[in-house]
Amino acid sequence: MSTQSISERARPRRAERPKPEYILRAKVGNGWTTIGAVWSLRSGEDGFSLKINSVPLQWDGRCVALRPLENGEVQDPPLE
Numbered sequence: 001m002s003t004q005s006i007s008e009r010a011r012p013r014r015a016e017r018p019k020p021e022y023i024l025r026a027k028v029g030n031g032w033t034t035i036g037a038v039w040s041l042r043s044g045e046d047g048f049s050l051k052i053n054s055v056p057l058q059w060d061g062r063c064v065a066l067r068p069l070e071n072g073e074v075q076d077p078p079l080e
Helices: 006-010
Strands: 022-028 031-040 048-052 064-066
């Protein structure tokens, strides 16, 4: 006999989402803000999938993609 409830059995299980390969950071004012993330294409083709979560005010559209740190934090990009 199963120990799962009916709702647990009815809910489809999602595959674990892959962690992003890069984090998108934008220069805003005197600092940097995280605006999204980047993954390789699932199909294996050359290219990336970008997810932009926020668009900062007075942003000029430029951003950098940095590898996330092991602890999940993001470092500020080097000076250009």
